[in-house]
Amino acid sequence: MNESGADIDDLLGRMTLAEKIGQLNLLPAGEGLVTGAGGGSRLAERIDTACIGGVFGTKSRASARSMQQRALEASRLNIPLLFAEDVIHGHRTVFPLPIALACSWDMELVEETAAFAAGEAAALGIHQAYAPMIDVARDPRWGRVAESPGEDPTLAARYAAAMTRGLQGDDPSAPGRVAACLKHFVAYGAPESGRDYDNASMALEDLFGAHLPPFEAGVRAGALSVMVAFNAVAKLPMHAHEPLIEGWLRGRIGFDGLVVSDYTGIKELTAHGLGRPETVVARALHAGVDMDMVGEDYLEHLPALAEGGIDDAESGTRFGASEIRKLVDRACRRVLTFKARLGLFDDPFRGMPEGSEPDVAPTAEGRALARRAAVRSAVLLKNEGVLPLGPDRRRIALIGPFADDRINMLGTWAVCGQADDVVSLRNVLSDRPGIELRCAEGCNVVEEPWLADRLNVFGPIVRLDPRPEEETIAEAVACARDADMVVLALGEAKEHAGESSSRLAPELPAPQRRLLEAVARTGTKLVVVIFAGRPLALGPVTAAADALLLAWHGGIEGPRAIVDLLFGDAAPSGRLAATLPAHPGQTPVFHAIEPTGRPSGGGFEKFRTGWLDLDDAATVFPFGFGLGYSAVRYGAPVADRLEARGEEESIEVGVDLTNEGDRSTIETVQLYLSDPVARVTRPVRELKDFRRITLQPGETGHVRFTVTAAMQRYPLAPSLEEAAFVRDPGRIIVHIGPNSRDTQALELTWHG
Ligand code: NOJ
Secondary structure (H helix, E strand, O other): OOOOOOOHHHHHHHOOHHHHHHHOEEEEOOOOOOOOOOOOOHHHHHHHOOOOOEEEOOOOHHHHHHHHHHHHHHOOOOOOOEEEEOOOOEOOOEOOOHHHHHOOOOHHHHHHHHHHHHHHHHOOOOOEEOOOEOOOOOOOOOHHHHHOOOOOHHHHHHHHHHHHHHHHOOOOOOOOOOEOEEEEEOOOOOOHHHOOOOOEOOOHHHHHHHHOHHHHHHHHOOOOEEEEOOOEEOOEEHHHOHHHHHHHHHHHOOOOOEEEOOOOOOOHHHHOOOOOHHHHHHHHHHHOOOEEEOOOHHHHHHHHHHHHOEEEOOOOEEEOHHHHHHHHHHHHHHHHHHHHHOOOOOOOOOOOOOOOOOOOOOOHHHHHHHHHHHHHHOEEEEEOOOOOOOOOOOEEEEEOOOOOOOHHHHOOOOOOOOHHHOOOHHHHHHHOOOOEEEEEOOOOOOOOHHHHHHHOOOOOOOOOOOOOHHHHHHHHHHHHHOOOEEEEEEEOOHHHOOOOOOOOOOOOOHHHHHHHHHHHOOOOEEEEEEEOOOOOOOHHHHHHOOEEEEOOOOOOOHHHHHHHHHOOOOOOOOOOOOOEOOOOOOOOOOOOOOOOOOOOOOOOOOOOOOOOOOOOOOOOEOOOOOEOOOOEEEOOOEEOOOEEEOOOOEEEEEEEEEEOOOOOEEEEEEEEEEOOOOOOOOOOOEEEEEEEEEEOOOOEEEEEEEEEOHHHOEEEOOOOOOOEEEOOOEEEEEEEEOOOOOOEEEEEEEEO
């Protein structure tokens, strides 16, 4: 018996082979079944012949209900459909991008946004969210950095757990909850040269040290499902990666939920070079991919494979018919168990009661949460005394291609998001009393018509002004000259980032750089607000701006949050979840780099690690960095003792912090460790823990961390199967500070 009361063994025993294979098939709703009327779509046909286990992408309760009704009528054994959706950063109430939410370092907030999104999705009959996306991403060229929690495995692991708790709660079958789906398993965030879908080649130590930990954390938090990545890892495409899926994920970590393919990912194994369609089907099933999303390759090839097996000498693939039938049973059992865990056998119409559609328009509560999330996600990078804006800054020139934008605020992956739900920066500012606002777009988002076409692929999000750029820039300059203050809204369109949106050079597009230069030359005080879906190289912007705020794509309340921050109604507290490169060519870039024999700053004038043509003084905004409106002074870190021994002992380290400003502030105190001598080369420092503390003006607070033996363990991996986490006796350096660079150190010794 399953925990929901459904007897999966009994059910499986009564199913035909065709019914079992049908359960492994997952299709998009598309335009297929919007009403109960049916029609001749592929989806309708699959439902009517019980050849489908789940559907993703349904946008209404009525369509979900009608599909469920038909599926139950068609299924001899009354097996319900499963409904999934990409609920990535909110559903109708769109929150900031995941990379932005991660910059809050506020896991309660992350959990709250996920729980809210789960409620909205569940109200439309959705059972499973294709989230959290927990790919550690260290290459700003990769467009899906937008969807990721950034560069660091510890932060990503916390984010994975928080999102999972938010989506599933204590009981994913409870009303308003959905199953989490950890994705993309694994190392999808490390594609060659940042090109989406490209393969990841890395030391196995990096796989175990950086890319697998967030998945382990998500599994430990109870995530019910996992999605496999499109790419190959260490030469083996993930959809065929038996050692990682069955071996590590299930065998080592104990995951016992559902593994779903990514979109046509099984079919794509053929293009990866693994063999004919039937060969790759056998390999994916054997690897542990239970459900086939979109491709229908299981549906097409498993019947024959289950009859005759496969012996494909060219690819070295051999499975007997009975082995295939056992693998079909295994996958089907997991699909049914998943449905049972979601309570679908008890209530197949869960979340889709008969009657009218729910009103999904954002509520005041959702907006308040979205605004708080956007406030906490924005990162203040520079402030030469101009923010918060004082009463002397009344005549404001709002300039830039995102000044009056709504749709791009949503960010990538807002499948239910509506531009109409967003109030533009221009509207928020003009609603603010006592402000004289002048506006100009100044330039286009990009200049190349073909690139604009690519950005507009899902609908118009950028528009090319046909006027010559000199004219639009001159208009903006006039506007700036006449103001007390310029707010310059620059950055990326939402489709600049996200899936299949890798960029050669992660920086502001050329027309925006020209606009920046021209506006800066006016000498009017300049606040630059950057909307982006990836870490951008902001060197020239930093030099030109008096204040610089990285707002990412902040969701439906993004612009309101920016105005809250500009005027000091709220104080910035975001900290970078990913390093911002000093130059667009400085990729990959992340704080946990390894030392080399010739480090920069190590006494080597020329023959050292680095770039010949990158100025040493160029600005890199380090991981963990972010300013507030109050200066916080750190005391010297103190340890309760300097030596410890063995696995059980630990050392408490703490630091006093004083808010020297005149307003309340949230400080994110970060703990890094480095291991100066080990069996292999180890990162120069790694984030191990962090705490957020609120300090009132003048208040001194204390933050304490426990340094454990477990924190010091690192992976050694002669092979996937033999990988182990080890620890050596000796020195451990603790670094505490407000970001990964500006830390104070303390040396500890661990004896054995
Ligand atoms: C492909 C993406 O890689 C994945 O993240 C998403 O969940 C599926 N498409 C379904 O939309």
